[in-house]
Amino acid sequence: METMMLLVLVASSVLSVFFLRKLLSSSPKEMEAIPGSLGLPVVGESFSFISAFSSPSGIFNFMKERQERYGKVFKSYVLGRFTVFMTGREASKILLTGKDGMVSLNLFYTGQQVLGPTSLLQTTGDAHKRLRRLIAEPLSVDGLKKYFNFISTLAVDTLEQWPAKKKVLVLEEASTFTLKVIGNMIMSLEPMGEEQEKFRSNFKTISSSFASLPFNLPGTAFYEGIKARDSMYEMLDSTIANRRSAESSHQDFLESLIMKHTKSGDGKGDDQENKLTDQQLKDNILTLLVAGHDTTTAALTWTMKFLAENPQVLEKLREEHRLILVKRSDGATLSWSEVNNMPYTNKVINETLRRATILPWYSRKAAQDFEIDGYQIKKGWSVNLDVVSIHHDPQVFPDPEKFDPTRFDAPLRPYSYLGFGNGPRMCPGINLAKLEICIFIHHLVTKYKWTPLEKDGSVQPTLVRMPKNKYPVFVESL
Numbered sequence: 001m002e003t004m005m006l007l008v009l010v011a012s013s014v015l016s017v018f019f020l021r022k023l024l025s026s027s028p029k030e031m032e033a034i035p036g037s038l039g040l041p042v043v044g045e046s047f048s049f050i051s052a053f054s055s056p057s058g059i060f061n062f063m064k065e066r067q068e069r070y071g072k073v074f075k076s077y078v079l080g081r082f083t084v085f086m087t088g089r090e091a092s093k094i095l096l097t098g099k100d101g102m103v104s105l106n107l108f109y110t111g112q113q114v115l116g117p118t119s120l121l122q123t124t125g126d127a128h129k130r131l132r133r134l135i136a137e138p139l140s141v142d143g144l145k146k147y148f149n150f151i152s153t154l155a156v157d158t159l160e161q162w163p164a165k166k167k168v169l170v171l172e173e174a175s176t177f178t179l180k181v182i183g184n185m186i187m188s189l190e191p192m193g194e195e196q197e198k199f200r201s202n203f204k205t206i207s208s209s210f211a212s213l214p215f216n217l218p219g220t221a222f223y224e225g226i227k228a229r230d231s232m233y234e235m236l237d238s239t240i241a242n243r244r245s246a247e248s249s250h251q252d253f254l255e256s257l258i259m260k261h262t263k264s265g266d267g268k269g270d271d272q273e274n275k276l277t278d279q280q281l282k283d284n285i286l287t288l289l290v291a292g293h294d295t296t297t298a299a300l301t302w303t304m305k306f307l308a309e310n311p312q313v314l315e316k317l318r319e320e321h322r323l324i325l326v327k328r329s330d331g332a333t334l335s336w337s338e339v340n341n342m343p344y345t346n347k348v349i350n351e352t353l354r355r356a357t358i359l360p361w362y363s364r365k366a367a368q369d370f371e372i373d374g375y376q377i378k379k380g381w382s383v384n385l386d387v388v389s390i391h392h393d394p395q396v397f398p399d400p401e402k403f404d405p406t407r408f409d410a411p412l413r414p415y416s417y418l419g420f421g422n423g424p425r426m427c428p429g430i431n432l433a434k435l436e437i438c439i440f441i442h443h444l445v446t447k448y449k450w451t452p453l454e455k456d457g458s459v460q461p462t463l464v465r466m467p468k469n470k471y472p473v474f475v476e477s478l
Contacts, residue, residue: 030378034084036066036075044077059360060388063087067389073373084377085361087386088393091372092415095364095385096423103364106382111210114225115290116283120428124367134276135257135284136428144435145336146251147185152334154180154191155440159448162475167453171470174300178293179203181436186253186285187239199235202228203289210290210463229286236282253288257281292429294464295358296436301471302356303348303437304444308452308473310403313348318445320344325446339438347405349437353419354391355403358465361386362421387418450475 039045052062063085066074072088086095095103104124115121120131158177162168179200183189189196209225216223236254243250243258257276276284307314324338362385366377377383392400396416397407420427427433450473458468 031075031082031084031381034073034075034375035070036085038075038077038082046078046080049076049078059386060392063386063389067386071373073375081382083382083384084375085384085386086372087389089390089413089415091385092390092418092422094370094372095362095383096415096418096421096426102366102368102370103383104367106363106365110222110225113216113222114206114210114229115287116229116279118277118280118283119287120284121287121291131280131284132428135288139288139428139432141431143256144431147181148336148339148435148439150184151181151436152439152443154184155443157191159440159443159475162448163477166474167472168450168475169470169472170304171297171301171466175293175297176200177440178296178300178436182289182293184252185432186289187236188250188252188254195235199232202232202235203293206232206286207290207294232286233282236285237278240278240281254285257285288429291427292432294466295427296429296433298356298358298464298466299349299352299433300437300440301467302358302465303352303441304450304473305452305467305471306352306355306403307348307445308450313403313405314445317344317348317441321442321446324442334439334442339435339442342438342442344405345438345441346434347408348441349434350408350417350419351403351405354397354407354417355401356465357388357391359421359463360388360465362418390416390418447478448475449478 037045039048049059049062052059066076066085067087072091073084073086075082075084077083105121112122118131120128120135123131154177158173162173180189180191180196183196183199184191189199205228206225209221209228216226239254240258243255249255258281307317320342324334324342328335328338364383364385366379366381366383368379370377391397393416394400396412415422420430420433453472453474454469456467456469460466460468
């Protein structure tokens with residue numbers, strides 16, 4: 001509660017200037033045909049929207065109240081933007097496929113500045129397709145095989161420390177685990193050491209600044225985030241220079257991208273379509289860090305929370321993993337083929353992402369005029385897809401508050417489940433996220449049991465939904 005009050009007080013001190021500029025430069029007249037309310041003068045409905053973040057249901061109640069009043073499409077004014085909120089499969093298909101260039105990604109100003117101009121999240125059209133193709137190759141199923149043993153060993157080492165602790169904050173432990181994984185994958189960082197600590201410190205500062213208020217002044221989260229971003233880029237510059245001058249090579253993500261780097265740096269020459277500039281390389285390594293770390297961390301934490309709250313699901317999951325152990329040869333460790341044969345585990349992951357809806361909405365900007373549900377959407381408008389309501393649609397997911405992995409026994413209709421997004425901007429790290437979670441869950445449920453120490457259901461007031469109390473548990477060996 002104190003965190004939320006502080007957030008509201010800080011916001012109220014700056015929003016008047018920031019939002020007033022927006023109000024004076026934008027006109028809602030064209031939005032008159034869209035049902036909804038723009039809220040209070042200057043601040044709109046921003047306080048209601050922000051306060052919803054810390055409730056157990058997140059922004060769901062904010063959306064539900066307005067959908068019941070106005071329908072699936074409604075307007076609002078939140079966080080300095082005139083916004084049209086949408087939900088349902090039709091809106092999902094339109095906004096996530098971006099068919100015929102109808103919409104583009106709509107990052108907040110701070111996110112744009114921190115990630116850099118050549119980030120995958122800031123490119124559109126053919127440039128986006130090209131970048132995604134080059135970046136996605138190391139994240140393919142085949143590309144991830146070489147990291148398998150490291151991830152499995154790290155999961156075992158992480159879990160072995162838990163029973164000795166009186167209290168384990170799962171969110172913090174999951175964050176450390178996933179960051180060590182990505183650090184090793186990107187630049188072969190060892191799990192321990194000075195470089196790892198510097199890497200982690202910079203990343204945590206960057207992550208906390210991503211959705212901060214847009215004031216680049218000493219002492220602000222945004223200012224510190226930019227400084228940490230520059231420090232991270234210095235690390236990458238040094239590593240890239242060492243890689244180019246050394247005779248030895250590394251089998252990591254950075255090495256793969258360096259091989260695609262253009263030596264001329266002027267964008268000219270042969271095969272430029274398969275090259276990356278230094279700026280593109282660094283911007284997109286940072287993008288993958290930001291996009292992949294928080295979501296996987298949250299997914300692991302919510303999975304443990306929902307399993308503890310649903311013992312029948314946990315027992316069925318344990319049984320799948322016990323059978324894996326029974327079939328395994330004596331002395332053998334978890335294998336790649338075993339991880340790729342965990343059907344119920346994958347259903348648990350899908351249900352976790354549905355129930356928690358870690359990314360509660362996707363923000364887009366209309367790149368051209370289009371129509372949806374009979375309403376005219378104008379070029380330049382901010383349009384947000386409400387994912388929470390899609391994941392809690394009782395016509396698709398009966399008794400939506402129940403945690404039930406069997407919902408995924410049969411295929412769902414396209415765009416009714418968005419755990420990893422969909423369309424051309426679907427999460428490029430989907431294979432990595434599932435691999436990390438499956439490996440971690442296997443070692444967890446076959447060797448340990450855990451008891452929640454609190455029942456607080458509130459969440460952090462951040463863009464990615466995470467338990468506010470970091471989910472404290474007591475862990476014992478089975």
